[in-house]
Amino acid sequence: MSDHIVTSYDEDLKELASKISEMGGRAERLVEDSIKALVLMDMAGAAEAVEKDVIINSMDQEIEEKAVLTIARRQPMAQDLREIVSALRISVDLERIADLGKNIARRTLALEGKNQPKQLVHGIEHMAELTLAQLRTILDAYTARDDMSAIAVWHKDREVDALYNSLFREFLTYMMEDPRNISFCTHLLFCAKNLERIGDHVTNIAETIYYLNTGLPLEDRQFKEDEHLDLD
């Protein structure tokens, strides 16, 4: 009987972890599809990406329910408890990442027919590649419970921030050069900001993986935040 309970408990934890992985894959594809739609100005693709966010929201709710049910039924301690708390935290971050992807798709819909300097969209594309690579690596790190890889991702977020800051300046320059670029550039600026925020959620997940493995917080966050003081 005791054996049965242990096995089924393990299954609860495994199910939570696999739901997180599935949700992560879906969030990643949503961001990818949104960027593709923006680059190609593919309105149908953008609309599809917006719709897909609904599934991810309901997965977030499922994971919370599953976590709460597991907590209520069992009395988890130490590592098991961290597993459940981590699933809860990561689920929140993935839901936000998908939301930010959806925001990019919505911007794309709003951009239909607007004057669009190709070079700026390329800048966004480049930033998206880096951000998506970070997201993929952190999802793999979660699957492998690899805190070293999580730390590497966490540090590499500086590159995402640096790219954002340079894009920000580029956008301002374009706007000043020609007022007809202002509306388009403002929307692209928000898309870039959405990617930068996706990067921040990736670092949150990195912190959670570190906590999951070690029981400790990933420190010196404050220091890191201060580096891009001027442009949050």
Added chain:
Amino acid sequence: MSDHIVTSYDEDLKELASKISEMGGRAERLVEDSIKALVLMDMAGAAEAVEKDVIINSMDQEIEEKAVLTIARRQPMAQDLREIVSALRISVDLERIADLGKNIARRTLALEGKNQPKQLVHGIEHMAELTLAQLRTILDAYTARDDMSAIAVWHKDREVDALYNSLFREFLTYMMEDPRNISFCTHLLFCAKNLERIGDHVTNIAETIYYLNTGLPLEDRQFKEDEHLDLD
């Protein structure tokens, strides 16, 4: 003995709730101070607001630890479990609200010495008043466990969104009129967006209060989100 455990459990829950209230008060003041600093271009005030965010981050961690400890020590069911889950959720939203307030303070620091049309700052101030009123009402609703008030706040977020949309258009107009306004307006645009996002977190808290009282999700969120499709 059993009595003692029950009382102490109640105390755990009360302590969680009172920590949330304290954290809410601090987050509210941080946003208030950030807006004041922006309106008065008070750099010392802005720097102070940025620093205060550290305390709120550590409160979020304390609340999570306390919640996790309570879950680990007791085996909460139904209403008690919802109390703890709600504290966890609200703590995340308050941490984000404080973060967004801090972003405004950081923008203020970046705006020092820039050309600033007074009228635009007034627009932000007006939007901040509405957003802060929403935040105050939802914190009171949490203390009173008042789901009717939570629903009212949830619906009223439309007004915050409408104000944001109208500010957005105003900012674009200013930028197009005079390129010297572009840099300042872009920063203000992000400040307005931060307020709009604070409003979204307030609606999250409203949903949590509703769930806390009823055990049900606050529905038709999708419908609401679709209303400001064009400007996320």
